[in-house]
Amino acid sequence: MTKIQKVADLAGVSTATVSRALAGKSSVSPATRSRVEDAARELGYVVSANASSLASGKTRNVGVVVPFIDSWFFIAVLKGIQRSLADAGYDLTLYHLDPNVGQDRPVEENPRRRRLFDEFLRRGRVDALIAVSLELNRAELDSLTAIKKPVVGIGGPLPGIQTLSLDDHEVARLAVDHLLALGHREIAHLAGDQDFEIDFHLPAHRRAGWEEALARAGITPDPLMLRTADFTIAGGYDATLQLLGDPRVHPTAIFAASDEMAIGAMLAARDLGRSVPEDLSIIGIDGHELSDFFSLTTVDQFPEVQGRHAVEILLHQLDGDRPEPGNEALPYELVVRKSTGPAPGSSRR
C-alpha cells in the first residue's frame, strides 16, 4: 500500500503538505499542488479512509436507516440519496430496521433496533444520518442528539430533529376532492393497515383526510366504505374484491392510500367486469413507476427528490450550517390520468 510519506518524498515536500494539497486546502501554492497531484497519480496513492477519519474526525460516510428494503417507495428514496451522496464523494452505509420484527414487544426492546442505536451508530463510522419513515422513541432520539451528528428524518415530525414530511392529511384531501369534483359521492377508502401505523400514523392521517374531505362535502363516511390492506398490489386487490362484493355499499370511486393498492384495485375491478373509470374511478398516492403504465391517477410525492433533498440539507449541515430543527413540508402534485372520470350519472363532466 502506498502511503503519504512516499508521495511526500516523490514530490519533495512534507507529508503535511501532501495532506493539504490532496484535501484541496487553499494554503498550498499552485506549483506545489500540481507536483503533489502528479506524484500521487504516479504512485496510485489513495488516502486511507480510516487513518484520515481517525485523525480528522470526519468519515465522509452517511448512514441511512430504512424500515423496508423491498418496497418501491423506500427504494426510490434510497436511490435519490445514493446518487446525491456519491456525487458529493460520500459513501452510504445502509441500515435496515424492520419495524415489524418485535412489534409485539415495545420498540425499545427490539434487539436489532437497540443494537443499531447503541452500537452501530455510536462507533463513529458515519458523519450523519438519514432516517426514512422511522418514528423514534425518546431514548432513540436522545441517543441521536447525544452523538451530536446531523440527522435528517424523512417523514416526521421528530422532536428536536430536522425532518421533511408529506402532509398526509392534505394529500388525502386533495385526492378525495378530485373525486368529489368529478361528482362522486360514494367514495371508498383503501387504508394502510396497523403494521404501518408505526410510521407517523401515516394510514391514520390519510384516513382522516378522506373523512374530512367527505365531511366538508356533507357526506358522512360509511365504515363499510373503509377497507384496510398492507400497501401492496395483492392487498389492494383482495380488499377491493371485498369492497365491491359487499351488497350494502355501492362505491363509484376508490381512494387508495398507495399506488400499489390502487393498482390492485384496478385489477380487481377489471376481474369483476367493472370498467375503470366508467363504472369506478380509482386514485392512489405515490407516483409509483407503474402508475403511468396503468394510467393511474395519483398524487405524486416525488420520493427520489425527497432523498436528494435530504442529502442536500445534510451536506449543508456538515459544512457548518446549524439550522434550527424543524419540519419542512414536501411537495406533491395531483397527476390526473385515465383511472378517474365523472361519476356515473353525474351531471358534472
Place this chain on the structure above:
Amino acid sequence: MTKIQKVADLAGVSTATVSRALAGKSSVSPATRSRVEDAARELGYVVSANASSLASGKTRNVGVVVPFIDSWFFIAVLKGIQRSLADAGYDLTLYHLDPNVGQDRPVEENPRRRRLFDEFLRRGRVDALIAVSLELNRAELDSLTAIKKPVVGIGGPLPGIQTLSLDDHEVARLAVDHLLALGHREIAHLAGDQDFEIDFHLPAHRRAGWEEALARAGITPDPLMLRTADFTIAGGYDATLQLLGDPRVHPTAIFAASDEMAIGAMLAARDLGRSVPEDLSIIGIDGHELSDFFSLTTVDQFPEVQGRHAVEILLHQLDGDRPEPGNEALPYELVVRKSTGPAPGSSRR
C-alpha cells in the same frame, strides 16, 4: 466520547485487556471479562470503528456494488446480503454503478465507474466486496485482485474471482421444455435487450436456451417470434402487443426472460382478449414477488438466497479460508402456476 482508557481504569485493568475482553478473545479470564463488560456498559463505551480499523486492519464493513438500484431482482439480492451481514455484525456500504451511464464509451472511460475502482474501493473502507451482476473488465479485475480482499461475484463467471451464477442457458431450456411438454410448438421469446448484455450476456444465454430447446424438438426458431424488451412490465406489455398483433406468427406460448416481462405479457394478452392459459401460455424467470399474485408459472432463482449465500462465502474467507476461485452454480426451480397449460388443440393434457 468515552474511550478505552476510562474503561480500563474503571475495571482496574490495562487497555489491552479491555480490547481483548470486548473483542471476545479467549485469553481473558471470565472474571476479568465480566468486570470489563460491566465497566463498558456503565460508561456506555463503544469502540471507535476507525481507531480499531486503523490498528487492526479490519473494518467489519463490506461493500456491495449493484448495477440497478430499482429493479426487483437486485433489491431482493441486496436484502439477503443486508440481513446476513447485519446478523454477523457487519456494516454494508452500498455502491451503485449504473451500467447504462457512459454506455456509448468504453466501460473503462465511465468516470463514475473509474472512480469506484480507483478511489472508493482502495480507501480501505471495506474488508470485502460483493459485486452483483457486474461484468468487470481486465483493469477492474486487476484492481480488485490488487487490493487482496475477498470478492464474491453474483452472476459470472469472472476470471480469478469466486462467483455464483445461474446457468441461464439451462434455466431457459427448462422453461421452454415445460412449454414443449404441454404440447406447444409455436413458442415465442421475450428477450432482454441490448442494455442488459453487459451483465454476462444474460439475454443472449436465455435466448440461446430457447433456441436450443426448440431445435432439440425439431423446431426452427422463427426470428419473428423473438421480441426484445427492457425487462420491465411496461416493456413486456408493449413487446407482446407487437408479437400478438403480427399476422405472420401465431404463438401459443411465450417464454419471457423475466417475470416482470411475463406479467406485462399477461396483461397485454388480457387486453387483447386472449385467455391465459387457454389461448396463450406464459412463463417467466425470477420468482418475482408478484408472480404468485398473477399466478405466473416461472423458474424461481431465489435471489434473496443468492445474497445470503454470497455473504456466507465471504465470511468464510474473512475467517481465513482461501478457497480457489471458481464458479458455483446457483439453484433454480420450476414453479408451475396457472399461466401455462396445454397447447390449444394439443392431445397432451
Place this chain on the structure above:
DNA sequence: GTGAAAGCGCTAACAT
C-alpha cells in the same frame, strides 16, 4: 506556503 511533531483511539506483538 511549508515543515515538525504531536496526537487521533485502538490493537498486536512482545514480555512477563
Place this chain on the structure above:
DNA sequence: ATGTTAGCGCTTTCAC
C-alpha cells in the same frame, strides 16, 4: 492471563 509499548496512516496545530 495480563501489562507495556510501539505503531496503524493520517491531519492539524504551532512554528517559521
